[in-house]
Amino acid sequence: MSLPSDAQTALDTFDASLGWEQRARLLMQWGERLPSVADDEKVDEHLVDGCESKVWLLGNLEEGRWQFRAASDARLIRGLVALLLARVNGLSTQELQQVDLPDWFNQLGLSRQLSPSRSNGLNAVLQKMRGMADS
């Protein structure tokens, strides 16, 4: 299975050897690429529970392919979610259920962002996404 092109770009950009400042700048830039969520879509139904910052996640199946959109009031989590969407948008339900997302962040040198003590919400976003794919 070939990677979506955004995912390949992300892989080419992020690297465990980046300094923290570079990584933060890149994350903030990626955050700006998130597909937009209208204000009236930012309702509790789409809010991800368990985040320090607010994250809204919406997903649709279009012709058998998942398209997620997300928003957050914090900038770095926006970047992390954008990197997540780069990997999963365009996948079928079966592909979405199979994709190893912790490994994805590991490849980007961002595995620490998924540690259980982090309350940044990335884990909660992953969980909500899996719930949507399973239902």
Add this chain to the structure above:
Amino acid sequence: MSLISPWRADFPALDALERQGQIYLDSAATAQKPQALIDALAHYYANGAANVHRAQHLPGAMATQAFEDTRHKVAEWLHADSCGQVVFTHGATSAFNLLAYGLEHLFQPGDEIVISALEHHANLLPWQQLAARRYLKLVVLALTPDGVIDVDAAAHLITARTRLLAVSQLSNVLGTWQPVGQLVALAKAQGALTVIDGAQGVVHGRHDVQALGCDFYVFSSHKLYGPDGVGVVFGRHQALAQLRHWQFGGEMVLQAGYHEATFRPAPLGFEAGTPPVSGVIGLGATLDYLNDVNQVAAAEHEARLHELLCAGLMLREGVQLVGRPQVALASFVVEGVHNADLAHLLTEQGIAVRAGHHCAIPLISSLGLSGAIRVSLGLYNDSEDLQRFFNALDQALELLR
């Protein structure tokens, strides 16, 4: 001018953390441990663990001796003299739950429990749930703009209907000393029981439960440089006599049949099952260590560090302190910057501070905040730690703005 902690070398983790590139400024969550405690734990486990209060053999006698010695040391630490007893629990949260369940029989529907707006969840939720079980009214004391419980307003809210007052001595979010002596006096004048949450307060300065006049004083060992898994309830004799047994099991029992049992009085009656033996012994070693620390010098060191911390924060544009912290810690937010972003970038730079609601969601919400960053200090912090924190903060803010 740099402030060097003469006690830093007594805490081996500080060096280890430094080698991991970490600056530890989260002591209000849990404190690092002195070598004396680590040695005591290793000695206990290496020389023969045993259960306490039940075995006739030598290891049992030695463990019991060390366990009971700690009980005396804690009583001395709190200047309890002979006015009450020390009960060990599995943490401060367990201690509050013991009180909320053990005192439940004293409440009638309509009675009032008074807490304050700044309580940690541990000293809020047990009372909130007790109020729900018994149809009681939970009265919440308001704060002044500086983050101190408003005593004048409290004088009107503590009434003949008040059956119990439970307030924190030192706020874990605001870093403000609370007028617990005055509040206890108000409550006692109405015949109410009084509980002080000393989880933060006990770490900073020596307190005197006789002078405070409270019925119960609760703290956890792990914030006082001791092991985790150990909580302390000091209770006055008359107050402990009103406490019903809560958890049942080994060693708290006097006589047991299949269908009925009688139970021990305090303290053992409230220490069901095997207590945290090593933890209690470790706490004893920690108190021995702390007794050797010059308290005046330590308080002065902490005060000067705290001054540096607050001054440095206030110097930075857009940084707002939460309340007016007096000791030990400072919480802050930055205008136009999300706490989560700031926390992320401080973490990236190896600064161990706490971000979020600090287990006091009602307080954080009532201040109109979604969270705050908290920097908290221990005996072992140097001004160099704060300098590293400020450098990281400046870098983070530069990036985010």
